[in-house]
Amino acid sequence: MTLLSLENVTASYGQIAVLHGVTLSLAEGEVLALMGRNGMGKSTTIKAICRLLRPTGGTIRLGAEDIGGLLPHQAARRGLGLVPEGRxxxxxxxxxxxxxxxxxxxxxxxxxxxxxxxxxxxxxxxxxxxxxxxxxxxxxxxxxxxxxxRLLILDEATEGLAPVVRQEIWGGIRALKSEGLSILVVDKSLKELASVADRAVILERGRSVWTGTLPEITPDLAQRWLGV
Amino acid sequence: MRREAILDIAIFALLVLFALVAFATGQNFAVTIATKIAILALAGVGLNLALGYGGLVSFGHAAFFGIGGYVTAILASHAANYEPLAFGLPGTTQMLVIWPVAMIVAGIAGLVIGALSLGTSGVYFIMVTLAFAQMLYYLAVSWPAYGGEDGLSFYVRNSFPGVNTLAPVPFFAICASLLALALLVSACLTRSRFGLALQATRQNPMRTTATGIRPFPVRLVAFVISAMICGLAGSLYADLNRFVSPASMSWHMSGEIMVFVILGGVGRLAGPIAGAAVFIALEQLLGPVSDYWLGLVGVLLLLIVLFAPGGITGLILREKRHG
Structure with a gap:
């Protein structure tokens, strides 16, 4: 059953359009990785989901409910748990x-x-x-x-941390996954994401351009859209 | 017990000790000074809830202080003249009736002012709260029925069952007890989930919304409670002087209450007591020497803000309250 779905979501900071059409879905109990190079709209997508930024178009649903008109605190009360970038x-x-x-x-x-x-x-x-x-x-x-x-959203949860500590955090995230918690995760570590994410969505210039499982990300894809 | 809690108790105990020593040595004037410190500290405790814990830099809290004073003076003067108030309601000289009325009226004013000003932030919030207070100040100035610019006097201090409120020590005991009660309420509030949410909104409102808390109602409730405590302080201050004037609502008074909080330590429970005590001590010691004693207070405030942002209590504890 789909827990979160975004359809053609667009958003902008003032006059500057940042998201040009993000479409993704996340099932109950699934861990979805949101990937892309810096500045491609990952954090903006998360802000739009959590209503910290008002989208200019598209629909965002949590379960069956369109959460497009909610205020940030209402979205949080519906079950969006955000771990923001920078702790x-x-x-x-x-x-x-x-x-x-x-x-x-x-x-x-x-x-x-x-x-x-x-x-x-x-x-x-x-x-x-x-x-x-x-x-x-x-x-x-x-x-x-x-x-x-109902959905834990992790935005760059291990950025800037020592390798040992990162392992501890990833251990915690894996434990949460094993308990069946739905997670949307943004991170740069392909290796760690591969160990925890069921699927991935890649963003490129504010658009979702690829969806699949992590093993399906070929070196060519990784170089083209992730810069690795 | 935490160091801060020990310091809070010690500061309050010092105030009580000062009053008792003054009484024992026949210095009734010093007991009155201690009473004044207790009352102004109470106003500071009220503002500290909004300013210290909620980050709401209100420059209009004198409005609530003045409202408390005017409610007290109006009720007392109507009782003295046997003139009914509006709707045939009688005046009263009973503190136990006056205090709740003063707090409720100040709370209603806080609700209106808070609801209209909390949509703004930063310098706009400061200006809106200041504007409301000045509006009430000019209303008092232009209200001849209650003294207008000259203020309103009442000749006998209001009464409390079983206590001779005219004697300095019993009146100090009343004021100190209410200060202790306000400190206790403030301590319980700030440690409650509501108080934690208030402190979280001070640090980052957007981050707080991400945890499912809407900052506006949390801030509004804190603002109203803060106004009610200031209203109570205003009521006691009017009783101390048996007089209230528009000056108690002026921006000078708002500034003074803010100085008590900043001097003592923003967001520190007993900070306003320390701040008010230092302020009144400087007034008493330097006031007779020079008309420019407030200049020294200004220098002291500058030094505190620059070199000891945790105020006097922060300096003693060697730590800042806020990050």
Whole structure:
């Protein structure tokens, strides 16, 4: 059953059109990788899905509901859990407070989040801004999980992190996948995405140009659209 | 217990100790000074909720302070003259009636001003709140029935069951108790999910919406509670002086309340007590020496903002509250 579908979504920043027609779909329990070179519209697509940017055209559906007219907080309450690019935790609040502020009723509790990322459990009383980059990322994921999302959206979740920490984050994402959580993930690491994503959508200049499984991405495709 | 909580209790205890020592040594004037500090700190606690925790730089909180004062003076003067208010309602000299009325009226004003100003941000928010306060200031100036520019006096301090409110120490005890209660409410609020959401909206409203929280109602509720606390402080201040004037609503007063918060420590529970105490101490010590004592307050404020952004309490704790 389709959880998220975008049909020919267009969006712009002021006069500058950024998305020219993004079409994708994500099934319940699926992990979909959103790929493309820098500046191709991946983060803008995520902003449009989460209603942080109002699309200029096309439709966005969550389940059967057209979420095109919702405000950002309403979209979040419908079940979109966003882990934004650059972590962006609430720095002056403690780990516990960051998790508490986002908490909504559901299966995801503080105990479950700290079981997924034990490091958070050890730092509950610590101010978020004093955490390492990796710990802040774990907290950002934990905060999104505390909203009990139907769809977890990860925007460059491992960017700028040490390899060891990245492995820990990817381990967490794989654990979430094994629990059946639907995930939309943006990342540059083809190798890690291949280990977790069921399918991928490639964006090129604000358009979705390719959809398939990750093993289907040939070196030619990767060079042409991903620049690797 | 956290260091900050110990400091909060210590600052409050010092204020109480100061009043008790002043009473024991027969310095009734100093007890009145302590009462003034407690009342102005209460107004600071109110503003701190909006400014410190919500990041709402309101330059119009004197409006709520003044409303509290005018509600008190109007109710008391009608009671003294045996003149009914509108709709035949009688005046009163009972603090237990006056306080809720002052808080409700200030809260309604906070609701209207907040609803109309919270759609703006930054300098526009500052200007809109200032404009509302000045509007109310000029309304008070042009209202001759309640004293107009000269203000409104009432000759006997309002009463509290079982307490001689005319004596300095019992009135200080009332004001200090209400300050302690406001601190407790503020502490509970800021530690609640509502308070955390308020602090999250201060840091990044857009990020907060991504967690499913709409910033506007959170900020509006905080603004209204903040206005109600300022209204209560205004009521006590009117009772302290047995007088209220439009000056209590002027932008100078808004600035003073803001100075208490910034001096003491923005977003610190007991910061407004420390700020108000330092401000009043400078007023008492330097005021008789020079008419330009406020200039020194300005220099002190500049030093605090530049070198100790956590205010006096932040300086003691050696940490900033905000990132």
């Amino acid at each position: 962006r935790v609430f720095g002056p609040l403690t780990v516990e407070e960051n998790l508490t502020v986002a908490a909504r009723p559901g299966d995801w509790t503080m105990a479950r989040v700290t079981a997924l990322f034990p490091r958070l459990g050890e730092r509950m009383a610590q101010q978020a801004r004093t955490l390492s980059g990796g710990e802040q990322q774990m907290l950002a994921i934990g905060r999104a999980l505390m909203t009990n999302p």
